[in-house]
Amino acid sequence: MRSRKRIIILEHGGGELSNQLWNFISIYAHCCQQGYNLENYSFSEYAPWFKIPLKKPLLFIFFFFPFWVLEKLGGYETVAASFLFRALKKYIRFVYGWYAAAIKVLYTDRIVSSDSGVIRLDNTALQNPFEKILAHHASAYGTGWLFRNYTGMKTYRKEIQEYFEPQEKHKRKASALVNGCREKYRYIIGVHIRQRNQWDTRVSFEEDCEAWKTYAAKPFFYPLHFSFVRVFLKSYCDFFHKNPNETCFVICSNKSVPEEDFPGMHCVLSKGNCIEDMLTLASCDCVIGSDSTLSALSSWWGDIPLIAMQENPDWGYYTDKKGYFENKYVTAVHY
Known part of the structure; x- marks a missing residue:
């Protein structure tokens, strides 16, 4: 049974799909272990390729919906669609950057950043920065792309591949x-x-x-x-x-x-x-x-x-x- 605690990936730290997925999967494995909910507000560019549910309607409309429309119109295969995708990605990242900046100001004490180096989530709870925050709050935010959890990825392989099932x-x-x-x-x-x-x-x-x-x-x-x-x-x-x-x-x-x-x-x-x-x-x-x-x-x-x-x-x-x-x-x- 999942708890009401949740981890939110606020910023993925840049990079293309595989960089973001290593990060996303590692944090999801930790949530599987702890029974937390996970939300990734920064995955809008590639979300249409997967069956991952999104629970925030307003975020979907503002940041995810344009990419879903582009995918429904035929994806990013043509030169024109590829150009549109890059332009859209640049615009959404700019707008979303303001949203993320506001969250970081409002919830400074709940931010865990991997911008300075790798954070291993398969460490003990005492060393895990998310656990330190969630001991006192219902939610924690992650920024950066260097969260890693290879033990969790091995243990929860089946759950991960079900959650990240491609279209x-x-x-x-x-x-x-x-x-x-x-x-x-x-x-x-x-x-x-x-x-x-x-x-x-x-x-x-x-x-x-x-x-x-x-x-x-x-x-x-x-x-x-x-x-x-x-x-x-x-x-x-x-x-x-x-x-x-x-x-x-x-x-x-x-x-x-x-x-x-x-x-x-x-x-x-x-x-x-x-x-x-x-x-x-x-x-x-x-x-x-x-x-x-x-x-x-x-x-x-x-x-x-x-x-x-x-x-x-x-x-x-x-x-x-x-x-x-x-x-x-x-x-x-x-x-």
């Missing part, structure tokens, strides 16, 4: 893609290549290349280096004795991927949005991915191994990995 059309698209591959190939390997956002035009092509060369010393996530990804996938097949003729790589990325850069390999390119990419990757046998929150979340969702793309891969590290695990080479998640 049927997204599940169907992911299933159709992967099932089609399984009819032809023995091994289905998900590949996630994280690239700079398509609409980020603040830098030139040359500056973009240099930025990715220095970003966490991972130059191979930029399209200029798809040759690295190709070599990495071949090395994977060699080490794990996967017959290339029986192996299909399902490639997901936030930008276009030239299929001709993977000659002699059986590749299928996903053209879905980020929730469909997550479900697609999660349905594969394993994920080979960039050091990103989406790669790791797909691994957790499907309970499959994640192999991080590196210049000098530690293949031996993965030989005994059968399901999801906290990969020591994946730093973006902040395990």
